[in-house]
Amino acid sequence: MLIANISPRSMGKTTDTGFMAHALHEAGYTVRAWDADESQHLTQWSEAAGGFPFPVEQNATATFAGDVTPLKDGIDIVDVGHTENHPHIADSVLKIADLAIVHMEPSMADWQRVTQPRTSTPVAEIVARSAFTRPGRQAPPLWVLLNRVRTGVRSAKDIRDMLREADWNVFSAMIPARDEFKQATAFSVERAAHGPFGELVTEMETKGLIKRG
Template sequence: MLIASLKPRTMGGTTNTGLLTYALHRAGYPVAAYDADESLQLAAWQRKAPDFPCEVVEADHPAFAETVYPGMDHGRVNVVDTGHAENHPDIVDSVLEVADLVILTISPTEPDYNRLTKPERGAPLAKMIKRSGALRDSGRPPVTVALLNRCNASSSKPTEYAELLRNGGTDGALPKWDVLSTRIPLHVGIANAVGSPCDRRDRKAPYDALVTELRDRGLLPGPETFR
């Protein structure tokens, strides 16, 4: 299985990718990680953190589907971190050709919502996902869920943006997203996770909830399915 972690621009994507991989590992899944972002921060995190759960393969390749994907062990949960979709659409397009599940990281703020829905340049991510169907064996785009992160628990913004995403904006004219009920909190311990040890309570609980929701919704088979 391949889970792709996507975002239009800096949103907390690498943080989510690494801590999701760690949560999957603790839940009993065999995991592997791929860094398809040219900044290679996930790979650097793995080198620095002694408890990072697996090797990270550098895979920032525009021919990801042809050169990286075939060499993966599909008896594991493979997780790939991608870079800015608006700046590296070639890599993201190639990842979308082969991903089984896409997790979009999005922060509940106006600039980040605007970059998702109306990017200054390039195609909106929803369009990239939709058009990927043409290149996939199934002919359909990958199942995609949106994960709100950097959520302030005392703010109404996460709920406001979740509704905008679910409903396709205020008038329903924009693409509609399947928004997870799990939210990653705005939290200093998570903010400093990249490059640091994973084994901290505040770096575990939200991602355990994410794995549970993915399982409960049938988006992730149980660990016994994998070798």
């Protein structure tokens, strides 16, 4: 199966992708990561860490869907180019995605960038239009992962409520604002499955969004 991690610019998507991939690997899944972002930040992270314990491939092109055959007995996890700058990459990845995850901070700024952008297409519309190029004319399931969540504030609850009122699926698992995540992209990752990313993997399994084998 293939998971497309999507967002507008600078919303923690690459960091989440790296930790999710490690958590899935530690949980026993066969993982292959894809750097489909022209910044090549995921690739740079892997190189700085001396290599991840799973392959990291590159394909930040509009031909992603034609170039890539998803793993049958594993999970491809894709760091997709920013939707507001590179919608052609997102369009191609979403043609073959089994699950799309939007990564966003629980802030009004990110709410507006995801749902009401002034100069780009809303993320939900990008995912919805992929249905026209997919078997059965059905878009992949779309879920929101809240990240950079600060403790002791109401922002996460408020934004979660706004998303759910707008009929978005929102994970219960949230990624806290921790320096260990923010600074991780120059170092190797250990015990990713023993924290919030492990909770995310468990929730995806419970909801039937991912399956072993």
